[in-house]
Amino acid sequence: MAKKEFRSPEQASADPAAIPLLERAEAMGVSTAFSRADSMPPCPIGSRGMCCSMCLMGPCRLTKDGQVGVCGATLETITARIFARHVAAGSAAHSDHGRDLAFTLRAAAKGEAKG
Numbered sequence: 001m002a003k004k005e006f007r008s009p010e011q012a013s014a015d016p017a018a019i020p021l022l023e024r025a026e027a028m029g030v031s032t033a034f035s036r037a038d039s040m041p042p043c044p045i046g047s048r049g050m051c052c053s054m055c056l057m058g059p060c061r062l063t064k065d066g067q068v069g070v071c072g073a074t075l076e077t078i079t080a081r082i083f084a085r086h087v088a089a090g091s092a093a094h095s096d097h098g099r100d101l102a103f104t105l106r107a108a109a110k111g112e113a114k115g
Contacts, residue, residue: 005038006035006038006039007034007038009022009023009026012032012034013034022034045061045063046059049078049079049082050062050063050075050078051078052069052073052078052081052082054078054081055070055071057070057071058070060073060078062074062075062078
């Protein structure tokens with residue numbers, strides 16, 4: 001198996017201000033989220049969406065056709081749950097953008113929007 005290449009600071013971040021910081025961390029031997037991710041191989045089951053850790057009875061790893069988790073969930077159910085949780089987490093993390101947009105649209109409707 002070929003040795004995994006580490007990302008350069010330019011590949012790790014699109015933020016020009018972060019690049020010198022990543023270079024400095026590398027020079028000092030300090031690990032970053034990027035270097036840790038590059039050195040840690042992903043779980044072959046979880047990275048394919050075939051692992052459920054929704055409850056404390058798992059994780060359930062569904063590797064064979066027709067397998068179900070402890071709760072009876074099929075691979076399709078587990079995949080849908082994981083997707084729904086990611087969507088909900090992303091929406092919650094960025095709900096302030098939607099809130100600001102709602103206030104802007106309201107102000108525009110009332111003719112009070114600036115700019």
